[in-house]
Amino acid sequence: MTPLQVGLLIFVVTVAVLATGLPIAFGMGAVALAFMLVFDGWNSVHFVPETVFAGLSDFTLVSLPMFIIMGAAVASSRAGSDLYEALARWLHKVPGSLVISNIGACALFSALTGSSPATCAAIGKMGIPEMRKRGYDADLATGAIAAGGTLGILIPPSITMILYGIASETSIGRLFIAGIIPGLMLTGLFMAWAMFLSWKRGTRLIDEDRVYTLAEKLELLPKLLPFMAVIAGVVYALYGGIATPSEAAGVGAMLCLLMVVVIYRVWRPMDLWAILRDGLRESGMLMMIIGTSILFGYMMSSLQVTQSVAQAIGEMQVNRWLVMAAINLLLLVAGMFLPPAAIILMTTPILMPVINAAGFDPIWFGVVLTINMELGLITPPVGLNLFVINGITPDVRLPTILKGALPFMGCMVVAILILCVFPGLATWLLTQLMG
Amino acid sequence: MSSEARPLPAWVVAVQALSRAFGVFSAGLILLSVGVICQMVFVRAVLGQSSIWQTEFVTFALVAATFLGAPYILLTRGHVAVDVLPLMLATPARRWLHMAGHLVMLAFCLAFLYAAVPWWVEAWTSGQTTPSIWRARMWIATLALPAGLALLCLQCVAQLWLVHRQIELPFGLSPDDRL
Numbered sequence: 001m002t003p004l005q006v007g008l009l010i011f012v013v014t015v016a017v018l019a020t021g022l023p024i025a026f027g028m029g030a031v032a033l034a035f036m037l038v039f040d041g042w043n044s045v046h047f048v049p050e051t052v053f054a055g056l057s058d059f060t061l062v063s064l065p066m067f068i069i070m071g072a073a074v075a076s077s078r079a080g081s082d083l084y085e086a087l088a089r090w091l092h093k094v095p096g097s098l099v100i101s102n103i104g105a106c107a108l109f110s111a112l113t114g115s116s117p118a119t120c121a122a123i124g125k126m127g128i129p130e131m132r133k134r135g136y137d138a139d140l141a142t143g144a145i146a147a148g149g150t151l152g153i154l155i156p157p158s159i160t161m162i163l164y165g166i167a168s169e170t171s172i173g174r175l176f177i178a179g180i181i182p183g184l185m186l187t188g189l190f191m192a193w194a195m196f197l198s199w200k201r202g203t204r205l206i207d208e209d210r211v212y213t214l215a216e217k218l219e220l221l222p223k224l225l226p227f228m229a230v231i232a233g234v235v236y237a238l239y240g241g242i243a244t245p246s247e248a249a250g251v252g253a254m255l256c257l258l259m260v261v262v263i264y265r266v267w268r269p270m271d272l273w274a275i276l277r278d279g280l281r282e283s284g285m286l287m288m289i290i291g292t293s294i295l296f297g298y299m300m301s302s303l304q305v306t307q308s309v310a311q312a313i314g315e316m317q318v319n320r321w322l323v324m325a326a327i328n329l330l331l332l333v334a335g336m337f338l339p340p341a342a343i344i345l346m347t348t349p350i351l352m353p354v355i356n357a358a359g360f361d362p363i364w365f366g367v368v369l370t371i372n373m374e375l376g377l378i379t380p381p382v383g384l385n386l387f388v389i390n391g392i393t394p395d396v397r398l399p400t401i402l403k404g405a406l407p408f409m410g411c412m413v414v415a416i417l418i419l420c421v422f423p424g425l426a427t428w429l430l431t432q433l434m435g
Numbered sequence: 436m437s438s439e440a441r442p443l444p445a446w447v448v449a450v451q452a453l454s455r456a457f458g459v460f461s462a463g464l465i466l467l468s469v470g471v472i473c474q475m476v477f478v479r480a481v482l483g484q485s486s487i488w489q490t491e492f493v494t495f496a497l498v499a500a501t502f503l504g505a506p507y508i509l510l511t512r513g514h515v516a517v518d519v520l521p522l523m524l525a526t527p528a529r530r531w532l533h534m535a536g537h538l539v540m541l542a543f544c545l546a547f548l549y550a551a552v553p554w555w556v557e558a559w560t561s562g563q564t565t566p567s568i569w570r571a572r573m574w575i576a577t578l579a580l581p582a583g584l585a586l587l588c589l590q591c592v593a594q595l596w597l598v599h600r601q602i603e604l605p606f607g608l609s610p611d612d613r614l
Contacts, residue, residue, distance in 0.1 A: 020536030021521040021606050023514030027536075030543035049551040049580055056498045057576075059490050065465050065497055066472065243476065246493075250472025257469070276462035280504050281513035284461065287501040288514070339515050381519050381614055 003308035010035060010305065014346075024342045025285065029292035032299040039303055048295060055294030056287060059246055060166060064290075065283035066249030067157050070230075071113030072278040073256040076271060077264035079227055080109050080122030086220040088130075089212045096198030098134060099144045100191045102127040106148030107155055107187040111231050112256075114159045115282075116377050120149030120388040128393050135203055138396045143404020144194055146385045147411070150374035151190075153340060155183035156235055157249065159286070160340045160373055164366045166290065167348035171363075172245045173238040177433055178363045178426045179370065180235075182419060186371065189411040197407070223263055230255050286341055293345035300349065310353035320358040321420070327351060328372055328416065335376020339384070343373065367426040368419055375412050378405045441602050450593045451510055453586060458507025461500040468493045468500075488569040495576040502583030506590040512607050521606045522614040533598050533605035541591045548584040555581050 001009075010031065017027045029048075036044040074080075084105035091097045091104070102123055110119045124145040131141035153160035156176035165172035234252045237243040243251070257275070260266040266275075300306045313323065334343045355365050377385045380402065389401050419425055443451075475489035508514055521529050557563075559574035597603040 017536075017539060018517045019520045020532050020539065021516050021518050022536030022540045023509070023516050025514060026540040026543050027516075029547070030539045033543055033546055045546055045550045046554070047550075048547050049554045049577075052547075053498065053577060053580060056501065057494050059494050062468070062472070062493050062497055065500070066469065069465060069469060247472060247476050250469055250493075251476055253469045254473045273462070276466055277458070279465055280458065280462045280500065281508050281511060283465065283497075284501050284504040284508045285514050287497070288505055288508075291501065337517055337519060341515070381522075382517065 003304040007305040025288035025292045028296045032296040052291040062246035063249040066253045068283045069279040070253040070256045072275045073260045074112045075118040077260040081126040082220045089217045096195040098131050099194035103148040103190045107151045110152030111155045114157045116149045116152040117388045119152040120385045124392045139404030142389050142401040146378050146389045146405045147408030149385045150377045163344045175366050177430045186415045297349040313354050314357045331372045340373035364423050364426045447593045450589045454506035454510045457503045461504030464496045464500040468496045499579035502579040506586040529605040544588045551580045
């Protein structure tokens with residue numbers, strides 16, 4: 001069998017194994033081990049503990065559970081609701097103000113948590129009922145939160161970018177900086193669509209004439225500013241080279257834990273256990289996927305599959321933008337069925353040689369890939385955010401949520417196209433700050 | 436299905452209790468790691484001293500939390516999976532699919548455990564340490580792999596048994612959960 005045929009067989013077997021619904025981490029490990037045993041013999045089983053342990057014993061990976069604990073701490077408090085309420089008061093007079101406030105709150109909250117479902121749940125719980133109560137259609141209200149929640153994996157700190165950084169061996173700090181302008185751009189596109197649709201539908205707030213005093217507008221800021229300061233501090237420490245991502249995330253996690261205790265009175269043992277439990281569940285799940293994906297990558301490389309695929313694509317002599325379009329299509333389809341972590345960890349070792357050979361900047365590609373992963377979070381059949389929203393608002397049917405989210409998916413495709421035409425949007429800030 | 440009312444056998448209760456205990460311990464390791472990182476930053480940035488043990492401690496603690504916490508994450512269905520096909524099937528077919536998938540998982544975990552035990556024994560008997568100044572003993576750092584994998588295998592067997600005996604629903608999906 002040629003390495004390309006082996007690669008095709010690996011693809012088919014992986015799809016079949018994962019389709020059984022077993023945990024992805026163990027599915028990837030089982031496929032990797034099976035091919036190692038078939039092609040390299042029984043003794044290759046002894047590579048498994050050493051390969052997985054060596055792969056996971058990397059200080060860079062420490063940033064993952066730290067950022068997750070930071071996000072779990074913030075998500076356990078009322079910070080999301082306060083953020084939404086504060087923005088709603090400031091933007092009350094703007095057309096589509098409530099949707100815009102929700103999208104803005106999603107963007108800011110995602111910076112705090114780095115997690116899309118957590119953002120959807122935290123902002124949506126209060127935002128969606130409020131929007132519907134005050135005159136917005138269900139599709140716009142739910143679609144905006146489903147899409148706004150996806151900003152969590154683009155705006156730094158982002159768990160998805162950490163995973164890409166690890167898999168592609170690119171700087172996590174640089175990826176974070178590269179995500180800032182595209183993140184703001186996508187937030188702007190979402191807001192513009194929400195404003196346009198509210199204007200077109202003639203949506204009027206029931207309490208449109210209400211006037212918020214300056215004191216009311218400032219009331220919630222003392223609670224929120226410390227969290228914003230932590231995020232600003234983490235990003236500053238990263239681009240200033242003051243701390244590694246793991247150190248910055250560790251200090252950020254401790255500060256967020258202390259702040260939810262002091263500011264939001266989340267101090268009961270069961271509350272704190274809930275933060276740690278959620279942190280353990282997410283980080284343990286991700287770390288296990290990373291561990292077995294390292295084994296998967298080792299198997300692919302030892303069977304010459306990675307090298308052969310990269311070489312075959314290189315020899316095709318096709319336009320590099322066609323290659324980029326094909327990669328994005330592949331990622332989009334994969335995103336319909338798999339979570340971002342599995343896609344990134346499985347495909348990056350194969351895609352990186354292709355990206356480099358085609359002359360694309362790996363940091364820029366990290367941003368494009370992240371927006372593509374965002375799309376996967378709101379596309380059926382397994383769009384995670386759609387189900388989170390459906391859980392919050394069981395009376396709104398899934399097709400209605402999907403209908404509302406569809407134009408926001410269009411915004412994401414537009415964002416990818418803009419980034420292809422103007423790659424500087426991802427790299428300019430990086431060059432200015434880090435050279 | 437009156438799954439909730441049926442009493443669980445003692446061995447399943449014991450495995451689940453142990454998984455929860457490992458989960459609490461793993462969560463504690465993560466919290467401890469947060470504290471150690473802050474201490475390391477303080478030592479380096481404020482006291483101007485170099486860190487000796489913190490980097491390795493945190494790295495190994497989080498690997499340990501991953502493996503020791505894995506049975507608890509499996510118990511609480513925290514390991515992410517692709518559930519498109521299960522959602523398309525009726526409960527009896529889901530049960531067979533669950534069995535097939537979890538037998539694949541069990542086979543992998545058993546093979547991993549089979550290799551991890553002699554690997555850990557070698558680290559213990561040879562007195563291996565890390566090359567750093569701290570010289571961390573590797574048998575402590577690697578113990579979490581065989582320990583966590585052994586419990587993970589038991590937890591996987593427990594879940595297979597519960598679904599096979601129709602005490603639990605496959606994939607935790609109710610018959611109404613459809614795509």
